[in-house]
Amino acid sequence: MAKPLKLDPDRLFPAEERTRGIARALYAEVAGLPIISPHGHTDPAWFATDANWSNATELLLSPDHYLYRMLYSQGVPLDALCVPSKAGTPATDPRKAWRTLAEHWHLFRGTPSAMWLGHVFGEVFGIEVQLDAATADLYYDTINAKLATDAFRPRALFDRFNIAFLATTEGPQDDLGAHHAIHASGWDGRVVTTYRPDAVIDVEHEQFHDAMKVFADKTGEDVWSWDGYLAAHRRRRADFRAAGATATDHGHVTAQTANLSHDEAERLFRTILSDAWTPADAELFRAQMLTEMAAMSVEDGMVMQIHPGSFRNHNGGLFASHGRDKGADIPTRTDYVHALKPLLDRFGTSTALSIILFTLDETSYARELAPLAGHYPCLKLGPSWWFHDSPEGMRRFREMTTETAGFYNTVGFNDDTRAFLSIPARHDVARRVDCGFLARLVAEGRLLDWEAAELAHELTNGLVRRAYKLDQPAPAPVAAAA
Amino acid sequence: MAKPLKLDPDRLFPAEERTRGIARALYAEVAGLPIISPHGHTDPAWFATDANWSNATELLLSPDHYLYRMLYSQGVPLDALCVPSKAGTPATDPRKAWRTLAEHWHLFRGTPSAMWLGHVFGEVFGIEVQLDAATADLYYDTINAKLATDAFRPRALFDRFNIAFLATTEGPQDDLGAHHAIHASGWDGRVVTTYRPDAVIDVEHEQFHDAMKVFADKTGEDVWSWDGYLAAHRRRRADFRAAGATATDHGHVTAQTANLSHDEAERLFRTILSDAWTPADAELFRAQMLTEMAAMSVEDGMVMQIHPGSFRNHNGGLFASHGRDKGADIPTRTDYVHALKPLLDRFGTSTALSIILFTLDETSYARELAPLAGHYPCLKLGPSWWFHDSPEGMRRFREMTTETAGFYNTVGFNDDTRAFLSIPARHDVARRVDCGFLARLVAEGRLLDWEAAELAHELTNGLVRRAYKLDQPAPAPVAAAA
Amino acid sequence: MAKPLKLDPDRLFPAEERTRGIARALYAEVAGLPIISPHGHTDPAWFATDANWSNATELLLSPDHYLYRMLYSQGVPLDALCVPSKAGTPATDPRKAWRTLAEHWHLFRGTPSAMWLGHVFGEVFGIEVQLDAATADLYYDTINAKLATDAFRPRALFDRFNIAFLATTEGPQDDLGAHHAIHASGWDGRVVTTYRPDAVIDVEHEQFHDAMKVFADKTGEDVWSWDGYLAAHRRRRADFRAAGATATDHGHVTAQTANLSHDEAERLFRTILSDAWTPADAELFRAQMLTEMAAMSVEDGMVMQIHPGSFRNHNGGLFASHGRDKGADIPTRTDYVHALKPLLDRFGTSTALSIILFTLDETSYARELAPLAGHYPCLKLGPSWWFHDSPEGMRRFREMTTETAGFYNTVGFNDDTRAFLSIPARHDVARRVDCGFLARLVAEGRLLDWEAAELAHELTNGLVRRAYKLDQPAPAPVAAAA
Secondary structure, eight states: OOOBOOOOTTTTSOSSHHHHHHHHHHHHHHTTSOEEEOSOOOOHHHHHHOOOOOOHIIIIITTOHHHHHHHHHTTOOGGGGTOOBTTBSOOOOHHHHHHHHHHTGGGGTTSHHHHHHHHIIIIISOOOBOOSGGGHHHHHHHHHHHHTSGGGSHHHHHHHTTEEEEEOOBOTTSOOHHHHHHHHTTOOOOEEOOBOOHHHHOTTSTTHHHHHHHHHHHHOSOTTSHHHHHHHHHHHHHHHHHTTOOEEEEOOSSOOOOOOOHHHHHHHHHHHHHTOOOHHHHHHHHHHHHHHHHHHHHHHOOEEEEOOOEETTOOHHHHHHHOSOSSOOEEOOOOOTTTTHHHHHHHTTOSSOOEEEOOSOTTHIIIIIHHHHTTOTTEEEOOOOGGGOSHHHHHHHHHHHHHHHTTTTBOOOOOOOSOGGGHHHHHHHHHHHHHHHHHHHHHTTSSOHHHHHHHHHIIIIIHHHHHTTTTSOOOOOOGGGO | OOOBOOOOTTTTSOSSHHHHHHHHHHHHHHTTSOEEEOSOOOOHHHHHHOOOOOOHIIIIITTOHHHHHHHHHTTOOGGGGTOOBTTBSOOOOHHHHHHHHHHTGGGGTTSHHHHHHHHIIIIISOOOBOOSGGGHHHHHHHHHHHHTSGGGSHHHHHHHTTEEEEEOOBOTTSOOHHHHHHHHTTOOOOEEOOBOOHHHHOTTSTTHHHHHHHHHHHHOSOTTSHHHHHHHHHHHHHHHHHTTOOEEEEOOSSOOOOOOOHHHHHHHHHHHHHTOOOHHHHHHHHHHHHHHHHHHHHHHOOEEEEOOOEETTOOHHHHHHHOSSSSOOEEOOOOOTTTTHHHHHHHTTOSSOOEEEOOSOTHHIIIIIHHHHTTOTTEEEOOOOGGGOSHHHHHHHHHHHHHHHTTTTBOOOOOOOSOGGGHHHHHHHHHHHHHHHHHHHHHTTSSOHHHHHHHHHIIIIIHHHHHTTTTSOOOOOOGGGO | OOOBOOOOTTTTSOSSHHHHHHHHHHHHHHTTSOEEEOSOOOOHHHHHHOOOOOOHIIIIITTOHHHHHHHHHTTOOGGGGTOOBTTBSOOOOHHHHHHHHHHTGGGGTTSHHHHHHHHIIIIISOOOBOOSGGGHHHHHHHHHHHHTSGGGSHHHHHHHTTEEEEEOOBOTTSOOHHHHHHHHTTOOOOEEOOBOOHHHHOTTSTTHHHHHHHHHHHHOSOTTSHHHHHHHHHHHHHHHHHTTOOEEEEOOSSOOOOOOOHHHHHHHHHHHHHTOOOHHHHHHHHHHHHHHHHHHHHHHOOEEEEOOOEETTOOHHHHHHHOSOSSOOEEOOOOOTTTTHHHHHHHTTOSSOOEEEOOSOTTHIIIIIHHHHTTOTTEEEOOOOGGGOSHHHHHHHHHHHHHHHTTTTBOOOOOOOSOGGGHHHHHHHHHHHHHHHHHHHHHTTSSOHHHHHHHHHIIIIIHHHHHTTTTSOOOOOOGGGO
């Protein structure tokens, strides 16, 4: 007989009864607040076309690197999961791929994926039995049937999920057509883009040269000259702001910044374009560009997000067969103290600039990030990220940053996901863990109940709205972007 | 209506009822024990002159970098807080500065500053309402009125706080006049100095050259020759010991030590004085001097404290306008295993030497510091320091060091503060967190109740008295210092 | 009056009552399961000869570096503890050494040693009073009397401890005579060896040249040529497999691997043998040999264990007087992401290879090891090791690895000990801590009760049996080993 699927209404709250009671009360205050998703990777075309998704595998399994990396680690080939390779989408029957997931579902015990998907299955699809080999087909059929209905089209779910703001991520080489279509459609969902220029900044990125050509085409600037290249960034930033963007995002290998003179930067840019560059040149150019982006943010008000520290495409064999973003990115040690100093030497005392720092190296929380954010006016701390976007990861984030940076130098939650259906689950986990943390402080006499209630609201909606400037009018376009 | 200020008598104890009961009983044993403060930065002149402090802002806000760094991080200019710059003390009305603190008091929620100041407000000043914009003036007036009374003069508070021992920190270039005045006064408070020679050891210190001149004057030695320089250290150490010092303190960028021959050290010293030195020379000289200081400690019995790992004056702009110690010091990764080996190769098996190690890099607790202190006779672990002097920081310290180093290779608590009025609060936090940790071990069957009671006493008074040799007669002066 | 020694039946379970109840129920399921000890350092001669041990000091104190390192750190000379030096076993009366331990027993409060030995004293020897100065002789006499009985001979204890599998560790230069004797004896205890070739791989090992000579003798290969050297490894691996080994073990300074061509490797090998090698050559050779060992594991199916990150023999003075393994090994920062890439570039997508990774650097758990093991099919995570083989260490291991790697990329518990009598205690600690962790997940609604029960069995017996291939027939010998 199938085992029942039922979400514990007290899940993620501390077990101790008095603390749990406080957590429950705090959560009751914020459980129904709208979702603000200021950083993520959903596809804007979903909201532009509002087309139905096709099936459970294509929507929930084959794009989710959290899922297929775990299965792969236990010997399941990616082809068996319908994960596209460079040769295209494998011929595997999607139903068979779903069964493979179901048979291996025990691997996810204790992981956020199990918690997120449990929420998707139970709350979004209303399924009442556990996923396992015996229920795989029931799941597959139920999900597909619902996905074919109007109630499960992207905009309907957006409304049902009570999403007040959703940012996607595009590069300067990308089309903003889907965003324009959304705005032109008259639909009132607030979906905006984010400026992520990595592909035209990182010469080690396999798409650099193609992206630069598109960058030139889209801007009409001479992107092969240093001044033209900077002007092109200004133009695209203006385009992005016009499409609602309030932020940029930078996914560099390290957090290194630089502060070169105009002439030094120009020479470095010529080296980068010459193909005679070394890895050190590539790193220095990325470093300089973080500072250039900060300079432009001072001009146009866009909030910078820095997501450093991932060793991308670590599995050489898999990168050759399947390309990037296939669950083979591994965090590395990341320094912030020395790395950010060149940028901070220029803008550190500015209150006009706002930079949100993320990390995959939790050792930096208490040692580097909280002290930096607890001092510099321009720095704030993004939430626990990626591998650390989990109950234990969130708890460690709060425990290691709050005492030095406080709550008010943090920026609420980011779901950072392309798995649209899991967005409510992810925000719910964050709200529950934050309420549990606040409850512990109250139970230990470190915070008063009314302070905790105020903070629960701040951590859910207040801080994120202010940090990402969601309620500020966009500044007037600056001259350089004209 | 103002919100009541009332300290939770069970604050900082674990919430679970049985564990809390054990913690409460342990705390009852040590709550009233005298305060031993073996390392800190109070001004000895306070106790020499016993003059009243002037006002709340000058005493509690403008010298407290924990407070103004947080306000600065949220865009409050230091001038608005009466923090002195190189141009002098700003003209801001101290009452207005206090109001600014009050208006931003919510920023400190969940931080040790809130807990410490809550204790100062409630216990030391007897205030019964929360600090906020509406009560700012009430606070300011109440505090100032009390500060003007005899009961709030430094010596009266020293007695009221039940302080049995208080060490300040001075450099070889500093006058010990205040200490001599204290001793000459007949007052029975035990206030002593600590030998902190950084300014005459670190050529990258902006006061190095001035400090060296005073060092020469005060000792009559030829401090510009290597042997004279070492002799000058011996003389000043003897002066400091005569003023009650039992310890030295070393605030280097890293924990690096060196073990050069006399000739190599002499050559390096000439390079340092030549102004042709590189940063590597400066580092090597600091490293060699730690070993020289250890050699002198073997002679004169002074306990060494090493406080490494702070990137000082990280904010270039602020350092230019305001100078050092303005809340802009940021921790960095710190290695101990390779760094200490040269010194340990000379003195590692000695039981005559005692070195207390501190860290701003918590990753070293379980990985490096506990294994080192759990092996070398000369090494002990200082308590969690600075950004980690906090409930969570103390808990992590115990969790990550106890299993390998035990309790007996630690040295009790340091308040390390210049905020004299917060000393009872800080020791109280440490006692509560330690009792909570011991209580958890008892509740989990890892420690017996009578063992925990003995340990509570040791962590409060026993270990610190022995580690800092407070009950040992000073050794006879050695020949070299004659 | 002596204080009673009584083990808390709920020890190590979380204090919170409901969670404790869940932990108790989970533990009841696994408390009686057989012990699988797939990695350790017991002496196979014990089981070959089945001779009685002589006395408490020689069995429990003088070989246990956990014990004597702590005493040494507090100034007790190793000679006083009967720890052998290069000059031989000190003349200290073993009873006197035992008294010294007893007098300092308080030093171990809160450490795993206290917990393990408490279990040995109470459960194995049935002693009912605490160890202290007054009971030292009672202990010494009781233990010695029992050790002289048949019930306390090695095989009897092996059976009483319910050990189903015990692996020792030998090098290619070691005799396997004891293992052969065990098998020839007809005793049904499963004691096998493990191939640990460090001494013939690490040219910085003080026994390298001697070990190489024995390696040549035992294999008949020309170990001074690269191809002969590799052939000799193949031969010894076959010998070890014939003696039951299912695994190899590698205790390198770092986790560095390399992927040199045959010619490059051959040149490097000649350099290593020439005595003109640099430390960088030694490191590169160790790195290359990890990859060579992986290649052989693909052939012969032996599971690789990598135990990196210990700075061996840190105390130069002690190494000179007492030699290696004297409690003076200190962990250092360890990188895995860059270090393992050369090996993974060759074998990373293989499902034939299995590598179990250990660490002494807990910062790598969440940042590097869990992401690596949660992706690569050939990687699994060994349990918390050495200084981290402790209740807090195990808890951190689970908290920092589970969310990314899951439970199924881990391999159960290793006792890794030479202290045979403590094996049940160590496995009991691991089972209790794991059940406590699972119980917390259940109490927080993150795992269902039946999932936790399945996992408790997996963490105790299932995962270790599969990871170490205990139930697989050995593969046929490969041609190269003929």
